[in-house]
Amino acid sequence: MSLAWPYRCVIFPMISSWKNGSRMRSVRIAEREIDRVTVLGYGRTGRAVVAYLHNHGVKIFVSDSALLTDADRESLKKLGIAFEEGGHTFQAIEDPDLIVLSPGISPEIPILREAQLRSIQGISELDLAYLLTRGASIIAVTGTNGKSTTVKLIEGILLQRGIQAIAAGNIGLPFITLADEPPDVVVLEVSSFQLEQSSIFHAHVSCLLNIAPDHLDRHGSMDNYVAAKLSIFDRQVDDGLAIVSRDIPLSKASIAGWSVYFEDVRLPKNAFADSLSPHNRSNLRAAIACCRGIIPILKPDAIDLPALEGAFHLPYRMQGEPSLGGVRVINDSKSTNAASAIT
CATH class of the missing domain: 3.40.50.720 (NAD(P)-binding Rossmann-like Domain)
Known part of the structure; x- marks a missing residue:
């Protein structure tokens, strides 16, 4: 809406x-x-x-x-x-x-x-902010879970390739702070709240990671929440790139421009990638797919994954805390929905 x-x-x-x-x-x-x-x-x-x-x-x-x-x-x-x-x-x-x-x-x-x-x-x-930041390419990532990790991975991969990129949006740095001096690429975490309000914004690369029930107090119904998330593709241009999951019931034919399933992306062949949890492997696939919208010939094996380890361990996400009376304490306070807590 x-x-x-x-x-x-x-x-x-x-x-x-x-x-x-x-x-x-x-x-x-x-x-x-x-x-x-x-x-x-x-x-x-x-x-x-x-x-x-x-x-x-x-x-x-x-x-x-x-x-x-x-x-x-x-x-x-x-x-x-x-x-x-x-x-x-x-x-x-x-x-x-x-x-x-x-x-x-x-x-x-x-x-x-x-x-x-x-x-x-x-x-x-x-x-x-979008209208004031016309000089930058924009990668926008939304979804119920995994947005921040994916955005930080994209930022890190692009920086490794010598591209000036800054993660912004719902991750913490407001988009408008980049308006006067935009980087080459703005990597935006975009929430359903932001999408619901907007009718102009669109990105060069748009990614929808997943959808699970969340924020229904704001949106009123699951249908409204899904519509807000899907609206990231509403103004996709013919030369734009849409990254979606096979698990989302969305016809790629309904999206302008190019669209790919991030599950089709090959991961780097190394022990670090093999050690990742299933949801972080999914986030990494999505990040690589998004980066290929900027670097079409990006090879997964050229990515220095250990240097990006911090993106997989953001604060308040399965963060170990000092034990209490011998009881192990995990700080997962960023989980705002059941799907996030389970994964």
Whole structure:
């Protein structure tokens, strides 16, 4: 599901003003300069959006449904940015030219319905960052489980081949932080929340690892959750590459461009690859398939797998902890669904 109101906007940086002796860039959208923006949500992504817009001379209003930390309040006050907390009120839509949504914001909340009635445009951080980062190739990875590992593997493999790549998105580094100085390749972890909000974003290489029940409190039903995940392919272009699993009931004929099953990818022939768990072997196959969208002649045996070991042992995923009273403790707090806990 995308935002409730239709919009097809073109956003690009424009030289427009001087501030403190330095030339600043504002944001223009569909040939119209954007001076005032409301940012909904002030978590990690919201803070990154605010930083980008503030650096480009845009007047910002921040609205968060939760209470802000003391540090966040002080930071916003020092920047001269108005804000509200503990709920989204009509103050958030008094006079903005644009509303930017953090990933945790549902497109169905009342304030956005009112914004629609007032003809105020809205855009997700994913769409905004995509339109501001046109110089980079994009690999996007989604799925219920394995996204972070796969994204870090892709980043590592590309770096080994001398390609400037940065992992971003839901993995922790907001996409918009790369807008001013994008790398050669942005490797994005994309969540169902981000995809649900977006109607512009598409990647050069799009990968769907798997689908299992998750986040049904947000999406309302399994059908809606599946639709959000599958939407990563909605705007696939003719020269794009789609990476999918054979386990997902999806006709490759329904996807524009090229598409492959990552299960068909051969793994490196070495003891390290042989020692991987089944789910990490699957993640590695998907990563190699994605990298071939950038390096078509990539040979699996040329990959230095031991150098990528950290990608297979990310924090809070089957992480051993000190025992308690002789009981072994495993920190698997990143598992948000049954399928993740089982694997």
